[in-house]
Amino acid sequence: MDQQFFDRNSIEVxxxxxxxxxxxxxxxxxxxxxEAYEPDDPASHSFRGPTPRNSVMxxxxxxxxxxxxxxxxxxxxxxxxxxxAVLVRALQPVRGLAEMEKxxxxxxxxxxxxxxxxxxxxxxxxxxxxxxxxxGPPFAFSPPQVPPLIVTGRRIGISQAVDQPWRFGLSxxxxxxxRFVGRGVPAP
DNA sequence: TTTGTGATGCACT
DNA sequence: GTGCATCACAAAA
Numbered sequence: 001m002d003q004q005f006f007d008r009n010s011i012e013v014x015x016x017x018x019x020x021x022x023x024x025x026x027x028x029x030x031x032x033x034x035e036a037y038e039p040d041d042p043a044s045h046s047f048r049g050p051t052p053r054n055s056v057m058x059x060x061x062x063x064x065x066x067x068x069x070x071x072x073x074x075x076x077x078x079x080x081x082x083x084x085a086v087l088v089r090a091l092q093p094v095r096g097l098a099e100m101e102k103x104x105x106x107x108x109x110x111x112x113x114x115x116x117x118x119x120x121x122x123x124x125x126x127x128x129x130x131x132x133x134x135x136g137p138p139f140a141f142s143p144p145q146v147p148p149l150i151v152t153g154r155r156i157g158i159s160q161a162v163d164q165p166w167r168f169g170l171s172x173x174x175x176x177x178x179r180f181v182g183r184g185v186p187a188p
Numbered sequence: 189t190t191t192g193t194g195a196t197g198c199a200c201t
Numbered sequence: 202g203t204g205c206a207t208c209a210c211a212a213a214a
Contacts, residue, residue, distance in 0.1 A: 043206070044206085045199095051200085053198080053199065068198070069197095069205080070197080071195075071197035071198070072197080075207085115207070116207075117208060121208095155206070156206075157205085157207070158205090158206055159204090177207095
C-alpha cells in the first residue's frame, strides 16, 4: 500500500482494496466492500469540479476524503487520481471488536461495519480525518495473503450513473452492507 | 421479506 | 428550497 497503489483510477483501486485489512487507530478489519467514483462520473462529488467539501479529491493520491452523509453519518474515501476516490462501504471486523461495539452501541458483528456510516462510527472516523495521509498513523494497511475472489455490482444509494458496475465485494462475505448477485471471479 | 419514514447538516440551485 | 455515496425502526404483506 504505497503511493503507486493509489495513483491509479478508482476502479482498479476499489477492486484491489478488497481483502486488504484496514486499521484506524488500532481498530478495523478486512475491507469486504468498496465503490469507485470517477472524475467524469455524475454520481461523484467531484463531477462539478472542486468545492470546499471535495477539495481533497483533487489533491495528491493516498489521502482520506471524509464527508458528512445525510447530515448524520460520516463516509470514508481513499483519494486516487485527481477527482477520483474509493468509498469504503464495509469491513469484516478483526481488531478492536469490543471498542467498535461500544462506539456503535450494539454488538451484532454482521452489522458492526456493514455500510459506510457504520464503518466510520465503529472506527471513530470524523471530519478530523479529512485530508490525512494514508501512509502513516492513524491509518495502517495489510495486504491479503492470497488473492481474494471479487464480485461486482451496481453502486448503492445513488441516482446518477446507476448502471456502472463499480461496486466491489469479497465473494461470499456475510459482512457486506447488501448481498451481491452472482459468483466471484479472481482479481486480474 | 419488502417498503416507508424520520433524523439531521450542508452543498448547491 | 431541494437533494443527498445513510441508518434504524416500524409497518405492511
